[in-house]
Amino acid sequence: MVMQEEGYRKFNQENVNEDTGMAKLDVFEVQDSHFFRPRTCCETLLRVLQCVLLAVCAVLLLVLIAMVTSKFWHVSQDLQEMKSAIDSLNASMLSASEVNKGKSQYLESGSTQDTKKDPCFEDWELFQGSCYQLSEMEEQWDDAKKACESEGAHLMIITSLEEQRQAWKFMRDVGVNIWIGLHDIDEEGDWRWVDGTMVSAMPQFWDYKQPDNWDHKKNRTEDCGSLHRHGSLSSGWNDDYCMEYYRYICEKEV
Template identity: 40%
Template sequence: MAAEGQDLYESLKIKYPRSFSVAAAPGSAAAWRRALGTALALATVLALGASLAAVGALYARAERELRAARAAAAGASALPGCALDAASHGRLVQRLSIGWRYHDGKIYYFSSDRKSWQDAEDFCVSKQSHLTSVTSLEEQEYLAREAGKTFYWIGLTDLGTEGTWRWVDGTEYRQNMSFWAPQQPDNWDYGPLGREECAQIHPVGNGLWNDHNCNFTFAWICEKRLDVAGL
């Protein structure tokens, strides 16, 4: 009987559906794996290509900014009274390449961070500069244009001398060369926080000045003249 049973099952031929062929299943899995591998490889190549393109764009931008910085430094060096030795020229290029901006014999730093007025001035001093003063209509227009829609501290204050405004870098304050917004300064009282004793460029007034409480935090503008040592 065992032999007959063995012969019976050995001679039995099982017919599988076309969609579930024993021979076809391993082949389909292999094909699927090959397709998946190809897709993953293609996705990797595309991602790598996109990354390389992004890196290339950043490199090209950095190169453009560095060339512009060198050109600005060369222009500054040619100004009367602003001749720079090799070391100072190199430091100027470095500053310009990390965000400082050159304009008319001065360099400016427009922060992206926010600080109180005194902390902003301390930052500028740590960079051998001060919060910016404004000495001409042309400079005011430049700063207002660059400031855009952002509030920036400038180096004007009447701290300790109520009503007597002064530039923190020692520049003489002249009322006929001030650019206050209408009805400013108004010395608004914030109670325990104090009064408005520090000036800022105000975007609502297209860059005109507004007095504000010095303890509030805003972006700031540092300024350094190129004819001052310690660049």
């Protein structure tokens, strides 16, 4: 208490005009709850500047907050648009995937159907990549050849034991001689298939002592090949007189 009174007395001595008893300064400020002193012009100006700076900072802060908020809103909008675009893209990809899946299933189904489909006409028989038909009619060899060609086919050409077995099955079912695409019309003894292939270059299934070019008198020799009903699977070919009327087998490659 004594120290406070001493401080107050000292303050009056320094800041109060001794003649007028007035304070040297116009402004007093409370330094603490027990002591007051006058405020200088610089301090006032400084305080005003501080207030102005604070106001400016507050305004800048508000502007910054507004800018960040606006930016955030725009970024949010952009993200929303990107999400919509991605969803749309995913939907398109899913749709395209479904379409491709459908196409694959369709093509696979079509392929399976094509594989299972018999490429031969109804009354033709499929065997190892060719269609075969035994004629109902009997024809001379040359007419039989033309009849097959009119169907886009040819008289049967036998190039393997498996194909010989197929031909023999036709002959065995009907029990008569059958023309095949075998001849030596162009040159005696030069046996060829109707496509020009030399028979000697292929497996041969001639009957016993055939081909014998048997002389039927009046220049009627044997230049056309047939399946002989009295032969066998492995020895069933005979050279025969071309003007005989036999049934015949047509062959058409698939």
